[in-house]
Amino acid sequence: MLIYYCYTLNSIKLIPIKVERQTSQFNLIDCLLDSLNKNSQKLLDYDILTISSKFVSLSEGRFVKLSDISVSSFADKLSKKYNINPNLSELIYRESDEIFSGSDGFVLTFKNGVIVPNAGIDTSNIMIGYAILYPENPFQSAQNIKSEIQKLFKVNVSVVITDSRLMPSRIGTTGVAIASAGIEPIHDERGKTDLFGNSMRVTQKAIADDLSSAAQLLMGECNESIPFVIIRDSNLQMTKNKYKVSSFSVGPDECIFIKGLSELTF
Amino acid sequence: MLIYYCYTLNSIKLIPIKVERQTSQFNLIDCLLDSLNKNSQKLLDYDILTISSKFVSLSEGRFVKLSDISVSSFADKLSKKYNINPNLSELIYRESDEIFSGSDGFVLTFKNGVIVPNAGIDTSNIMIGYAILYPENPFQSAQNIKSEIQKLFKVNVSVVITDSRLMPSRIGTTGVAIASAGIEPIHDERGKTDLFGNSMRVTQKAIADDLSSAAQLLMGECNESIPFVIIRDSNLQMTKNKYKVSSFSVGPDECIFIKGLSELTF
Numbered sequence: 001m002l003i004y005y006c007y008t009l010n011s012i013k014l015i016p017i018k019v020e021r022q023t024s025q026f027n028l029i030d031c032l033l034d035s036l037n038k039n040s041q042k043l044l045d046y047d048i049l050t051i052s053s054k055f056v057s058l059s060e061g062r063f064v065k066l067s068d069i070s071v072s073s074f075a076d077k078l079s080k081k082y083n084i085n086p087n088l089s090e091l092i093y094r095e096s097d098e099i100f101s102g103s104d105g106f107v108l109t110f111k112n113g114v115i116v117p118n119a120g121i122d123t124s125n126i127m128i129g130y131a132i133l134y135p136e137n138p139f140q141s142a143q144n145i146k147s148e149i150q151k152l153f154k155v156n157v158s159v160v161i162t163d164s165r166l167m168p169s170r171i172g173t174t175g176v177a178i179a180s181a182g183i184e185p186i187h188d189e190r191g192k193t194d195l196f197g198n199s200m201r202v203t204q205k206a207i208a209d210d211l212s213s214a215a216q217l218l219m220g221e222c223n224e225s226i227p228f229v230i231i232r233d234s235n236l237q238m239t240k241n242k243y244k245v246s247s248f249s250v251g252p253d254e255c256i257f258i259k260g261l262s263e264l265t266f
Numbered sequence: 267m268l269i270y271y272c273y274t275l276n277s278i279k280l281i282p283i284k285v286e287r288q289t290s291q292f293n294l295i296d297c298l299l300d301s302l303n304k305n306s307q308k309l310l311d312y313d314i315l316t317i318s319s320k321f322v323s324l325s326e327g328r329f330v331k332l333s334d335i336s337v338s339s340f341a342d343k344l345s346k347k348y349n350i351n352p353n354l355s356e357l358i359y360r361e362s363d364e365i366f367s368g369s370d371g372f373v374l375t376f377k378n379g380v381i382v383p384n385a386g387i388d389t390s391n392i393m394i395g396y397a398i399l400y401p402e403n404p405f406q407s408a409q410n411i412k413s414e415i416q417k418l419f420k421v422n423v424s425v426v427i428t429d430s431r432l433m434p435s436r437i438g439t440t441g442v443a444i445a446s447a448g449i450e451p452i453h454d455e456r457g458k459t460d461l462f463g464n465s466m467r468v469t470q471k472a473i474a475d476d477l478s479s480a481a482q483l484l485m486g487e488c489n490e491s492i493p494f495v496i497i498r499d500s501n502l503q504m505t506k507n508k509y510k511v512s513s514f515s516v517g518p519d520e521c522i523f524i525k526g527l528s529e530l531t532f
Binding site: 014103166213226234 | 518527
């Protein structure tokens, strides 16, 4: 049977890494090493290591005891209007890049390039009475994790820090990339041609977000304890370029959803 | 070495299936059979077959010659306002469940439970001068494809029909499920507890959308010609329940993005 080169395609593998539950600040790289051993897995060159943002935050001590937070008058107003714990409201106020509006129990905010409820602050998967925040500087975290893996494991991997997000009009959350190091987060296909020779109009692919959604299939939101998923054989090219929030996202002023939905025309 | 059961986790595999380019209406199942052979792959029980919505549409003859479409006065207004081909504007008007607003070259619409530019109508990956629409009834299409596979291949698979979508504030598109058959599209985790015994607040996972984003990593938007991706060993349970648009999405009146962004409070 004649097989053309174009049919020798690679399959992508999503490999879950279960960890021991962590209950306070810890060393992420030690935990990764221990977990890889216990899962009988190892990292290979060109692997993409996706990591839950909550797990990165916990490793960095980015959690606070809610009752320790003093409440400003703005946060008090937010708390009453949307029926949110006042201390949590204060944290949302401090952590948000922008606050849009809200509903019972949460406010829609802009944080780290994502439109996310409550500035990505979570009171689940953390000790009772505590709240966990986004990593302080997730791009630096991703870069550091990548470098430490290179040093310790002698392999060249990419790192994507992931969270889950709500989607307009959809029921349920999907994955979103909070930061990456080692892969290009966006593939720009403008100027390429399609199967019929049409030139592509507006197509850019949010590769880092797609990787995050793929990882979410294994990560879970409850007690699965799978904060690492290795994505193998993706064929995605590695890069030494450094990325930042503006590589992944546009500000509220340029967002067609925010502009389009806040100026309903028809 | 003692390995606990909890560490015997399954990896998920994403297997791309390349096809010969189709240039007019065709039989999807014949094409699938031929392509599986040429890719040296086969379908197994519990596989999830993701299929590009454009490919389903093409197989169903859901494409039109733009110059054949006569333009209403509303479409003419839409065309001038947003600099869109008038015939395409008419199609958008006819196909949209709702039109929100627009920008240069497109309008933001609600179609099949997705907020999508131009009602999901595409002029790429179709013959020049033609536009391709969403499948007429994607849930019925998914169910039919599932049944025909069962009959012909004697395997019990799930089917997810996928498209790509823009995301608020993000650069680039990710995957979205237009319809599914055989899997539960949403996993409701409300009432479960997390690692620390906190009960989960609002967590539902958009599994069908996550599967679509995972598939988009291989599908591509240009001339890759990979409209099928098999998702294997996902451990997702199959179901005989039938789903519809309202299983995946809420209407504009209930969407927190539409409500939140159209009533900016702060």
